[in-house]
Amino acid sequence: MKRMWLLVMPVAMLTVQSPAGIAIVDFGPAGDAYADVPESYNNFSGTGTKSLLDTTGASSGISLQYEIYGGSYNYASGTARTPVAGISTNLTADRIYAGTGGVANVGEFGFTLTVSGLDPDGTCSIAVLPSQTGISSTWRVEAGAGGAAEYLQDATASTNLFEWKDIVPETNGAVVITGRAFSNLKWKSVGLSGLIISAVPAPLSVGFTWIGSSNVTVNARGMNVDHQYSLEVCTNLMSGIWEPVEDTVFEVKAHTWNGGEIAPYGFYRLLGQDKKIDMMTIRSQFIDYYTRFAPSEAEIQGNLDTMLADGTWADVDYANQDPASWPTTLHLSRLLSMAESYADPASSFYQDPVLLDAILRGLQHWLDYDYTNPNWFTWKISVPLYFLRTFVLLDEDLPPAMYTEARWKIFSSTAMDMTGANQVSLATKVFLIGLLEDDIARMHEASVVLWNELYVTTNEGIQPDWSFHQHGPQQQFGNYGLGMSAMMIEQGLYMRDTMYAPVADRMEILRNCMLEGESWVLWAGRMDISALGRMIYPQTQELKGTKLKGQLLDMIDIDPVAIAQYEQVLAPTNSMIGHKSFWRSDMAVHRRPDWYCSVKMCSTRVVGTETANNQNLLGIHLADGVQYVYQDSGEYENVMGLWDWHRLPGSTCDQGMHSLKPLGYDKDYGGSDVVGVVNDGTNGVAAMIYKRKLISARKAWFFGEDSVVCLGAGIGGTSLGPIFTSVQQAWLNGPVVASAGTLSVGTNTLSTGEWVQHNGIGYRMLQDATVHFGTVTGDWKDINSTFDDGPVTGEVFSIWVDHGVSPSNAGYAYTVYPRTEASDMDARIAADDCVILSNTDQLQAVESAERGAEAVFYSAGQLVTTDGTVIETDTPCILCLNGNRLIVAEPTQTKTSLTVAVNGRPYDALLPVGGFAGSSVELRLTDAP
Numbered sequence: 001m002k003r004m005w006l007l008v009m010p011v012a013m014l015t016v017q018s019p020a021g022i023a024i025v026d027f028g029p030a031g032d033a034y035a036d037v038p039e040s041y042n043n044f045s046g047t048g049t050k051s052l053l054d055t056t057g058a059s060s061g062i063s064l065q066y067e068i069y070g071g072s073y074n075y076a077s078g079t080a081r082t083p084v085a086g087i088s089t090n091l092t093a094d095r096i097y098a099g100t101g102g103v104a105n106v107g108e109f110g111f112t113l114t115v116s117g118l119d120p121d122g123t124c125s126i127a128v129l130p131s132q133t134g135i136s137s138t139w140r141v142e143a144g145a146g147g148a149a150e151y152l153q154d155a156t157a158s159t160n161l162f163e164w165k166d167i168v169p170e171t172n173g174a175v176v177i178t179g180r181a182f183s184n185l186k187w188k189s190v191g192l193s194g195l196i197i198s199a200v201p202a203p204l205s206v207g208f209t210w211i212g213s214s215n216v217t218v219n220a221r222g223m224n225v226d227h228q229y230s231l232e233v234c235t236n237l238m239s240g241i242w243e244p245v246e247d248t249v250f251e252v253k254a255h256t257w258n259g260g261e262i263a264p265y266g267f268y269r270l271l272g273q274d275k276k277i278d279m280m281t282i283r284s285q286f287i288d289y290y291t292r293f294a295p296s297e298a299e300i301q302g303n304l305d306t307m308l309a310d311g312t313w314a315d316v317d318y319a320n321q322d323p324a325s326w327p328t329t330l331h332l333s334r335l336l337s338m339a340e341s342y343a344d345p346a347s348s349f350y351q352d353p354v355l356l357d358a359i360l361r362g363l364q365h366w367l368d369y370d371y372t373n374p375n376w377f378t379w380k381i382s383v384p385l386y387f388l389r390t391f392v393l394l395d396e397d398l399p400p401a402m403y404t405e406a407r408w409k410i411f412s413s414t415a416m417d418m419t420g421a422n423q424v425s426l427a428t429k430v431f432l433i434g435l436l437e438d439d440i441a442r443m444h445e446a447s448v449v450l451w452n453e454l455y456v457t458t459n460e461g462i463q464p465d466w467s468f469h470q471h472g473p474q475q476q477f478g479n480y481g482l483g484m485s486a487m488m489i490e491q492g493l494y495m496r497d498t499m500y501a502p503v504a505d506r507m508e509i510l511r512n513c514m515l516e517g518e519s520w521v522l523w524a525g526r527m528d529i530s531a532l533g534r535m536i537y538p539q540t541q542e543l544k545g546t547k548l549k550g551q552l553l554d555m556i557d558i559d560p561v562a563i564a565q566y567e568q569v570l571a572p573t574n575s576m577i578g579h580k581s582f583w584r585s586d587m588a589v590h591r592r593p594d595w596y597c598s599v600k601m602c603s604t605r606v607v608g609t610e611t612a613n614n615q616n617l618l619g620i621h622l623a624d625g626v627q628y629v630y631q632d633s634g635e636y637e638n639v640m641g642l643w644d645w646h647r648l649p650g651s652t653c654d655q656g657m658h659s660l661k662p663l664g665y666d667k668d669y670g671g672s673d674v675v676g677v678v679n680d681g682t683n684g685v686a687a688m689i690y691k692r693k694l695i696s697a698r699k700a701w702f703f704g705e706d707s708v709v710c711l712g713a714g715i716g717g718t719s720l721g722p723i724f725t726s727v728q729q730a731w732l733n734g735p736v737v738a739s740a741g742t743l744s745v746g747t748n749t750l751s752t753g754e755w756v757q758h759n760g761i762g763y764r765m766l767q768d769a770t771v772h773f774g775t776v777t778g779d780w781k782d783i784n785s786t787f788d789d790g791p792v793t794g795e796v797f798s799i800w801v802d803h804g805v806s807p808s809n810a811g812y813a814y815t816v817y818p819r820t821e822a823s824d825m826d827a828r829i830a831a832d833d834c835v836i837l838s839n840t841d842q843l844q845a846v847e848s849a850e851r852g853a854e855a856v857f858y859s860a861g862q863l864v865t866t867d868g869t870v871i872e873t874d875t876p877c878i879l880c881l882n883g884n885r886l887i888v889a890e891p892t893q894t895k896t897s898l899t900v901a902v903n904g905r906p907y908d909a910l911l912p913v914g915g916f917a918g919s920s921v922e923l924r925l926t927d928a929p
Contacts, residue, residue: 115175120170278499285496657693672691687856705850761816855879
């Protein structure tokens with residue numbers, strides 16, 4: 001780093017006491033970016049001269065002369081054009097054209113630009129923004145030290161440009177540029193819509209002047225556009241302590257520092273670092289990141305051996321158009337893995353010319369055939385990212401002509417116009433384009449867009465409860481949430497220690513996303529099914545879990561302040577213990593040292609599930625109170641292909657429903673607004689009024705230290721078949737033992753009060769129930785039509801309660817005891833002091849020494865506990881009363897306050913609003929009413 005030391009005031013000024021100062025940097029005319037004067041011309045031809053203004057509107061002393069020649073017409077107009085962020089904040093809209101006007105074969109046409117008034121002892125950079133498309137034009141610096149450039153036309157990106165850097169002007173301070181083309185049988189023109197000049201005199205001059213006794217103005221001229229700058233102040237002359245006044249200066253333009261430092265310090269210094277150092281750092285860290293994914297050398301050799309002469313593989317389906325899981329991208333995936341080995345110094349294939357030739361042949365084949373897919377994501381995000389990552393790994397061995405062709409065909413669009421995970425993907429694409437084109441402004445713009453997506457919102461994206469929403473208010477931990485965090489972490493790894501790295505507040509949000517959101521749905525290396533969204537297919541729990549563990553490991557490198565927390569999540573034994581209420585996503589997660597339970601619901605506020613691209617064709621009930629209990633993580637792994645999707649664990653469903661396909665992306669809301677969660681940090685309650693078609697039910701779950709009590713009431717409506725409440729549907733793993741002894745394969749009946757135990761989990765049924773286990777045949781294709789491997793067979797264990805056809809005010813009650821052997825069931829039940837206080841359509845409540853009293857009031861009402869305590873509420877709510885702790889949540893998320901009276905003494909709760917509506921509020925019974 002080049003250091004510029006500035007001594008500007010006497011040491012005696014250090015003793016002056018004054019308010020915090022403001023240092024204003026005024027780079028002046030010689031250091032600014034200049035743009036066209038805002039003028040409009042119509043039917044213009046011939047020559048002209050324009051003075052250029054700096055970004056403050058003052059005359060720059062630089063002029064532009066243009067001379068148009070050739071073609072059948074020449075003109076300029078004032079059509080609006082989008083400014084280029086990071087290059088000039090005052091870019092105007094003037095355009096200059098030279099064209100054939102439909103007349104063929106007029107020969108060469110174009111125009112000559114002469115920039116005058118530059119410092120002959122300095123350098124300049126000139127960027128040209130084209131205004132026409134569909135033509136290949138040659139632009140050249142004719143006078144001044146520069147070179148030729150092939151104009152790459154871009155039909156979709158308004159920010160397309162090319163530039164020359166470090167031009168040394170002629171002795172008269174001029175630079176001459178020509179743009180020319182040749183006509184053909186089509187209408188053609190070559191146009192200019194902007195000219196951006198950054199003039200850099202040879203000497204760098206910095207001066208300081210004082211305004212009053214507390215403010216300082218810093219005037220800097222000649223700052224190099226390829227450098228980033230920062231200002232420091234000496235806060236202790238004797239010790240030589242220097243502290244930053246503010247963050248890095250990204251642009252060479254007027255900039256204000258508000259550093260909060262005491263102004264009357266006498267020593268300042270301006271530090272400049274070549275921005276290209278950051279670019280080299282990013283390239284190096286990018287390669288380090290991706291080469292760790294390099295496959296085995298045997299796999300690379302296999303890819304080489306099986307690649308055909310035209311750069312293809314016989315086992316890749318190049319004709320497939322499936323929108324959900326496009327198998328043709330296997331071609332690009334192999335090329336990326338080959339590039340990882342090519343860039344890996346530890347590989348024997350490092351910079352191997354045979355491997356390079358194969359990679360280039362494979363890339364060129366795709367460019368020649370330009371494979372497409374009806375899913376917009378493939379052509380807008382996934383295919384461009386395959387190409388860009390491969391290109392960065394090839395580094396200087398990437399042929400410029402191939403990049404030019406791919407830039408036009410594969411990633412011509414640089415729009416960043418979406419939200420959430422999709423916006424992060426687009427920003428990643430644009431950042432890599434900037435990296436490959438040495439375009440600092442584009443990299444800066446993309447990094448700002450990228451890190452700006454790290455914010456808490458009640459729209460799509462990161463929610464106040466640290467869940468993640470996409471496709472409307474829909475929980476997407478394992479789909480878009482995991483995809484967004486992957487992009488964020490990947491970019492954080494190769495941007496770290498550069499000007500593009502996220503600032504502390506953005507990193508804190510990412511940290512909370514990972515530790516307070518994603519980590520909670522990871523159990524024993526697998527992801528909870530309720531976090532997978534529509535992505536339900538073989539091995540999906542393990543694949544998503546492995547990705548999440550990798551991301552948490554990477555977070556240690558980019559967020560070292562939270563190493564202990566990441567290591568806690570990644571520890572072999574579970575140390576994340578407690579209860580988590582995701583009130584924004586209608587979901588509860590309960591974690592004990594050796595078991596895990598979740599309940600996923602939906603409401604009129606929250607979309608429960610979705611279908612798209614022929615995925616999740618049977619999943620309409622996935623958020624209808626579905627409850628999973630995990631111990632060793634294998635209870636449900638890949639059993640979904642054998643499920644009866646009318647009987648998902650925990651759900652209450654009409655067995656006569658014909659279609660189980662969700663409504664679409666963002667349409668499958670729940671039928672009631674009375675859905676909520678409450679927790680005291682250790683235990684909690686989840687509850688919902690379930691409505692689907694003509695069926696409704698009150699459903700509640702009470703989570704404790706070693707059990708979960710599940711209650712249902714008010715079940716009724718008109719149904720097409722019998723209504724079942726499913727207690728469990730999981731892999732059969734070992735004997736099934738009931739109160740009366742070991743059960744036989746097939747269908748078995750339990751009477752009220754009996755229990756059944758299987759695979760380490762006991763179930764105490766307080767009404768008649770059915771237990772069935774045995775061999776089941778299913779087909780993954782019924783869930784996701786892209787799977788065509790044929791039927792699958794396995795042994796499944798199920799429990800359900802049959803409420804009959806079109807019941808009225810039916811109910812259920814059962815307790816789940818994880819980590820319980822059959823031989824211990826009687827003792828566990830005898831020792832369980834949990835009492836069901838109420839199970840009606842107005843009130844569901846339980847009480848135990850550990851939990852205290854937990855209740856779901858579906859309307860204003862009263863509850864009397866076993867010791868005679870009277871609890872009354874004036875509105876529907878969910879509450880826990882344990883000792884002097886009263887914790888409440890309002891399930892409709894519409895109230896601003898509620899009152900709970902305990903033994904006649906009222907306690908008023910001011911309820912959270914906005915993004916925190918529905919979250920838990922704690923009151924102390926010792927507080928004044």
